[in-house]
Amino acid sequence: MKILHLIHKHQNRGAETFTCQLSNHQSKIGHEVKIVAVYNGEANLNWKDSIESLIGDENKFIDWKAWKKLSEYVNDFKPDIIQANSGDTLKYAVLSKITFGWKTPIIFRNASEVGQYLNSNSQKMFNYLLYRKVSGVASVSKKSKNDLIGHFSFLEKKTTIIPIGLEEKTVISRIKFDSSRRxxxxxxxxxxxxxxxxxxxxxxxxxxxxxxxxxxxxxxxxxxxxxxxxxxxxxxxxxxxxxxxxxxxxxxxxxxxxxxxxxxxxxxxxxxxxxxxxxxxxxxxxxxxxxxxxxxxxxxxxxxxxxxxxxxxxxxxxxxxxxxxxxxxxxxxxxxxxxxxxxxxxxxxxxxxxxx
Known part of the structure; x- marks a missing residue:
């Protein structure tokens, strides 16, 4: 299977870290995986290959060049599935798909409570448009799933729960805090x-x-x-x-x-x-x-x-x-x-x- 992961940017935050860890495991199993960032960032993420960028503009709503660049990645890599991993990744994936007509199914990883960010009817309508174009949603918790379905009930049959996870490791602390603080x-x-x-x-x-x-x-x-x-x-x-x-x-x-x-x-x-x-x-x-x-x-x-x-x-x-x-x-x-x-x-x- 060919899997294209979209991340917000090169940054050391939970969504990006987990995406790289997940991608490493999917690659080890034998699948072909590519990670693309929507915006530029400076962090070095733990992924075996380079992470390219759409060079999106965070101040633009209509970002034609970045949408086109994503369509080029899709046409070149030909993924079986695209996973949008929170942030603006879903917006860029859906608007690129609508604008340039590619057919790859989009999975959205719902890592928060979307209702907390819907502050107006226009925001809800825009998100309604985005979610109408997804083929599946992986929510990190029951609460995240119920919150999403509470606002967009048509997603109920498309949504599953897959939590965030950790890497197996032996934890050996090399840090010693000041002994004067008990x-x-x-x-x-x-x-x-x-x-x-x-x-x-x-x-x-x-x-x-x-x-x-x-x-x-x-x-x-x-x-x-x-x-x-x-x-x-x-x-x-x-x-x-x-x-x-x-x-x-x-x-x-x-x-x-x-x-x-x-x-x-x-x-x-x-x-x-x-x-x-x-x-x-x-x-x-x-x-x-x-x-x-x-x-x-x-x-x-x-x-x-x-x-x-x-x-x-x-x-x-x-x-x-x-x-x-x-x-x-x-x-x-x-x-x-x-x-x-x-x-x-x-x-x-x-x-x-x-x-x-």
Whole structure:
């Protein structure tokens, strides 16, 4: 089978990372895989071949040159299936298909809750047009699937659930945090509004008010990073927070931490929670998106969205009362159900269903 994956851009974010991991497994199985980015980016992604770009313009709605370039890739590579992996990939795939008339089926990987982004009737109508042209949707969670179908009911029979996954590896942490801090908390995620770093700073201020032997490590980069650094300064947390930017080995930081926190306001099924569980690091997260499908009382601590006080109290509780049984349950769940080697086969089976 020939598979063409579309990604948003060369960037070290969850959708692009997972697409490359999935593509590597599909290639190992014996399929011919190509990855194309809609926009230019600078990150080096873990894919064995080059990732070409449509050189799309993020400020244009009508991007004729990029649509044409995608049609040329389709005509040259002749894929059996095209998978649009979140971001603007679906828009470019559908508008290229409509404009230039190619016939390859489009699969959309729904990695979030689309309803959170539909703020007007015009947006909903435009998305209606896009989804009418897809042959199948792979949603990362039940919540993502139900949200999508709630807005576009005609997709019900076209939609399946295939979660995000992890690579099998032996996790050996080479990171050692400052020993003067007895308790280390980590957050991994790009500095975007969805990740709610401002809310995290407010939560952490409440924790620091209760105890001082604690430190927050923020892993990631993004457009809001400098703003959050300033916000941290305003809360007088300079001595209690470290900003690392992008790192190549986030698992090492997760493994070295005593706790991973994720107070996001929008999520699909965040891989960082699975990574923490795989590292046997405790997790606390807001109940958004599909998080409740993996974070339960047996595997972690789930908090009501925007409950900053409760989140801070949960952190303090974890510090004093770690639950080792919970960590074993979480690890076993991930090892059993969320490894990429198995998920690659699920995607291939879904493609075959679509093509029949």
């Amino acid at each position: 308790y280390n908390i980590v957050h991994v995620g790009g500095f975007s509004f969805e990740k709610n770093h401002e809310g995290l700073i407010r939560i952490f201020r409440k924790v620091v008010d209760q105890r001082k032997d604690i430190h927050l490590h923020l892993i990631g980069d993004g457009p809001l990073k400098s703003q959050i650094e300033n916000f941290s300064n305003e809360f007088a947390l300079n001595d209690y927070i470290s900003f690392y930017g992008f790192v190549n080995n986030p698992l090492d930081y997760i493994k070295a931490a005593d706790l991973l926190v994720l107070p996001s306001i929008i999520e699909g099924l965040p891989g960082v929670l699975l990574e923490a569980m795989y590292c046997k690091t405790p997790v606390i997260a807001y109940d958004v998106g599909g998080i409740s499908e993996i974070v339960k009382s047996q595997t972690g601590t789930l908090m009501k969205k925007d409950d900053k006080e409760g989140f801070a109290n949960a952190i303090l509780e974890k510090i004093d009362h770690p639950d080792l049984t919970q960590l074993e349950n979480a690890y076993n769940m991930v090892a059993r159900n969320y490894m990429n080697k198995k998920l690659a086969t699920k995607f291939l089976n879904f493609y075959k269903e679509v093509l029949e």
